[in-house]
Amino acid sequence: MTGTVTVLGGGVMGLCVATELTRRGIPAAVRDTLPGPNACSWWAGGMLAPWCEGETADPAVTRHGLGAADWWQDQGVPVTRNGTLVVSLSRDGGALTRFARRSQGHRMLDAPGVAALEPDLGTRFSRALFFESESHLDPRQALAILSGRLPRSEAASGQVIDCRGLSARDALRDLRGVRGEMVVIRCPDLSLSRPVRLLHPRMPLYVVPRGGGVFMLGATMVESDGRGPPTARAVLELLSAAFALHPAFAEAEVLELGADARPAFPDNLPRIRRVGGTLYANGLYRHGFLLAPAVARMVADHLQHQTRPEFMDADHD
Structure with a gap:
């Protein structure tokens, strides 16, 4: 052309x-x-x-x-090629089993395996899925x-x-909005080398390290084309899920709140x-x-x- x-x-x-x-x-x-x-x-x-x-x-x-x-x-x-770690709390172990069954490209880790990949998570999780080729x-x-x-x-x-x-x-005309909400925090007491997904029953969470103790928290998917600030409920649930992943997030500094509607x-x-x-x-x-x-x-x-x-x-x- x-x-x-x-x-x-x-x-x-x-x-x-x-x-x-x-x-x-x-x-x-x-x-x-x-x-x-x-x-x-x-x-x-x-x-x-x-x-x-x-x-x-x-x-x-x-x-x-x-x-x-x-x-x-x-x-x-x-591009950081450190893979993705998927975890669940002990009471939600079935969610990890279902995730493993419905996905490919992973291997199961035990508690020492999780601690070897992410020392700051220690032995908080007895099992995890490691998607090594992701980035x-x-x-x-x-x-x-x-x-x-x-x-x-x-x-x-x-x-x-x-x-x-x-x-x-x-x-x-058939395009719709799917709203997503996120929080950016600084938590210098915690270090993660890769995105971690927590299979939480109310708020499935992903935590993405940005470097320098900064993390992006996201999860929400609402059928809405609203493009305003995130709701108080979404922020509270994101921070609660992050605290469930690691208590150090309770002392994090909130740097930024954001939301927008993705086209689908x-x-x-x-x-x-x-x-x-x-x-x-x-x-x-x-x-x-x-x-x-x-x-x-x-x-x-x-x-x-x-x-x-x-x-x-x-x-x-």
Whole structure:
């Protein structure tokens, strides 16, 4: 194809699409503000956990997410490849057994095995699942690295690719919002080397280390397009679950509270859809940094080689 492609949306989807096109020698410019609190990508956990997500997600999420860490690393984004640890309290041992049965890519650890991986957890957990091949990144750092290399466009021209998330509901009527809420805390008395998921009965929690004693806590998934601050209930439940993981979190300093609505289609899989002359890439649900690279490659293949991607809607072409 010829001419510059205009990408609408400066979140993870838009930046990945523009980056992938640029890698292939197709000029692309982003028409949007710099990534910031206005984008749901800003509030992401940054876990590249295809095997963990496979516990509830469609197999396509795992299949296409397996290459995400390599893609991000190829862009110069620091990726920490320390795996994921999944634990449960002793009274919820059945939850860990179910998680193990519904997922792959893990091995079971006993208490000494958990302590060897995460000494600060000691022997608090008698069993855990270790997903050794998984990884994580800092979402805000990743967005800044991609954004800093891409030109900006004041007007839409040439082929337009719309990656505006929920803002694209004017054209994508079946898009819905799934609200996520998060807390960033500083707890210098605790050190974790990898994301830890706690299978809590009320509030399944993930804790992502950001370095320097800073952690991101997240969990909530509410069927809502509300984009305001997190609710008091969500914050209390997140902090309570974190305290159940380790009592040191009770003395943590709360640095930041955030919430936003992630775009999702009815089956929680992304879509590439052509409406008129505009190509839409949307619906990453809770798998933004995990699936955006694969969707970006599909968009680029479609424009470059006229292929029909797996996630392209036939009914809207």
